[in-house]
Amino acid sequence: MTRRLHYTRREILLRLSWVGVIVAGSATMGPLVQYLVNDEDGVRSSLVIFKKQLEEDSPWENVSSSRVWVKRDKAGIMALIATCTHLGCEVRYHPEKKQWECPCHGSIYDDDGNLMSGPAKKALQRVAVEAKQDGSLVIYTNKQVGSDERA
Amino acid sequence: MKRLPIRMLIEKEGIAALIYLALSLFLAIKVVPGVGTSGQAPLVGQAAAPWIFGPVQVLLFYVSPWISAILFPFLIISTLVILP
């Protein structure tokens, strides 16, 4: 490439404008991603309420319109999220077999949610429960807890 | 008449485009268009259309809707169409 000693005003201005355009263009990429990713127009609460009374050692009960299932055993109340840990399908509870089965790829979990077989690798997620004074339960679906936790 | 390469037109258009973008962004940042009144606020009862429809709205006030909103625009458009 031959180096020139003289550039006209026009050429310099053109090059500067192109640089300006490219800089401005790349500066819009960040804000664009921020704008598109934002989800504050569809906020959903992570809390779920369960109002019925639970008997001790009754089978898992579903909190309606959610994937939360609650159960009371001798030690207290626990809550489980019926989402398969493989790829997120909703698992179905089979009370006669005392198993959770995933209809998508066939993962099977035992009654406590521990993994029995299938492409999944982890047990079903347990989440925190709090018993309110009026007897209703508040389940915090964002707070994961161990399988020993009871409310 | 001398014929100039297209490049010169593109340069002028580029400048015009940059000026336009700067102007419109400046307006966008400085002058905020209102959003109007929410449906949950007390009733305002004022019908407003974009400013370009202003003359039609004024006419609607004085003259029947047939004339001001159907005939009047139709006359304007047909005048324009007939021009050539």
Next chain:
Amino acid sequence: MNVPNEEGVLPKHTEKQISVSQSTFISHIRPRFLPESAINIVYTVCLGGLSFLSFIVLSVTGLLLMFHYQPGENTAFSSLLNLSSVIPYGALLRNWHYWAGQIMVITVSLHMVRVAWTHSYKPPKQLNWLVGIGLLLLTLIMDFSGYLLRGSQETGAAANVAVHIAELIPLVGSQIAQILFGRPSPLSGSTLMAYVWHCIGLPTIAFWLQFYHFWRIRRDGGVRPL
């Protein structure tokens, strides 16, 4: 070299290239050479080009706005408030969309005045003038339908007035009203019909009409004073 000589005459093969660019749709978009007077800024003030640029800006900002706006009588206004306040750069996009729209209405009207002033609608350009009128009407309708999408009380009133005006047309009035505006509630003009027209129907028609408009200019010999 493809440059005109002193008298402005081009070498023979580029004359052919010019005629090719004038007659095929794809390669028409830009000619290779222009008469000097057509580039004079005072002649056109780039009004037509700025209208097209406004259209592009409106399409891009409009597309982005569609990711966060929700039409409908209960959700339109609140999603608009959401956009203007909570969502990052939402206010900027909405304002820019609004101002580009207003500027487009102005430049399209001034462009029409310029074309009428310079008698550029005379034969053989009459069809293009009509196409331009069509584009003007499309612009105005897009302006109005976009305004309705705010979902505020004023738009509810405006939409109802428009519906009743349309219903005045004998025989087909109420059907036209339903097709154009849907059934707006008294408190919000934002309906699915207005939304689809404003975002998809009208812009698509306008887009193709604009390219036809540009092609006709080239085919009829380009922008030039008469």
